Amino acid sequence: MNNLTGRFISFEGTEGVGKTTAINNLCQKLEDAGIEYVHTREPGGSDFAEKLRDILLSPATQINEDTELLLIFAARSDHLANVILPALKAGKWVICDRFVDSSFAYQGFGRSSDNENHAIAMQAKVKQLTADFVEKMPDLTLWLDLPVKEGIERAGKRSAADRFEQEAVDFFERVHQGYQYLAKNEPERFKRISASGTAEQVAKRIWQAVNENV
Template identity: 40%
Template sequence: MRGKFITFEGADGGGKSTQVQLAADYLRQRGYEVVVSREPGGTPLAEKVRALVLDPELPLSNISQTLLYLAARSEHADKLLRPAVAAGKIVLCDRFSDSTLVYQGLALGKGAEEVNELRLLNAFAAGGLTPDLTLLLDGAPKLLARRRERRGVSDRYERQGLDYQHKLRQGFLALAQAEPERIKIINAEGDLQAVAGAVQRALDALLDGAE
């Protein structure tokens, strides 16, 4: 039986990494075999790419960033994601192709033609792998910024300021509006357990419907 590929998206500060781990624990309690990964990353090569693209001291053009992300995605999908789904496992991934569409496209004001080019490149890099469900952890940029400050987060995206964070949020919400069946918006402003409960309900709706 084919497994499920579930991605977690949204701007930093929404609690994606924590919610991925809580979701994995919940699904394992339900008896599922779960694989947890992240982008960029998930394989030794892709983790090296991650260090490059997130280094705030390393100047990279948007095209260079995009191609590096896509190279990491190709490796990740080929070596880990597609085999795990084919083996019947539930794969939870912190970010995937929607992040590329937003960070390298919509948040930079790219037009429909350029965003569609990104979609084609994403499909090529992922070998046709698409999420069965995407959970968008959404919250007010000021609130998420305060959370990042408490964690001491500083990368090339963090340094672009609050206006850029608003553009990121708008980009993710635009994708959710365009694909409401796949992308479910989770209010990330609540406490940890409230957000986890919303995530679990979305997972149940997908998995119970597939059984």
């Protein structure tokens, strides 16, 4: 993949950490700097992947954890092929709201139900699917970190909860553990950004991290 000339930045975090605002602020800074970029998201981002997003996020959807994981990677494969890789090859930056790390945190840790063997099995599935179907990982991943209960409280003030947002607090505590694991084990790529404080303060932290690491 050495013919890719753009830069790939993903944003991660549990619910209510302010990813949307943070991403919009970064995109504005890139625009001001004259940098071409594509703002996208997961699950979704491409026409087909958006259809799968509707299924995955609908509270009416009843699927098991393996089906959920496979649908997410099906969406990701299409998203990569039709949006992310073409943009990077064209020299554009890609700013993505969630990517592989969400699968590791939400499915690999969140769906583990505090069962160590189950967690190991789920994490192994995520790693294998990533190895098989993900040609390009982000150059930089920004983890917006906030105490889980504070984030849930923030999220509750928004629109009606989707299928993931309806999960119990302990689910999101495990997701948070997944992000902690990634921050510890992939420190070169995966950077923790405190999501506390004002939007302007968070934006400043993000811009500093981008300038230092991309």
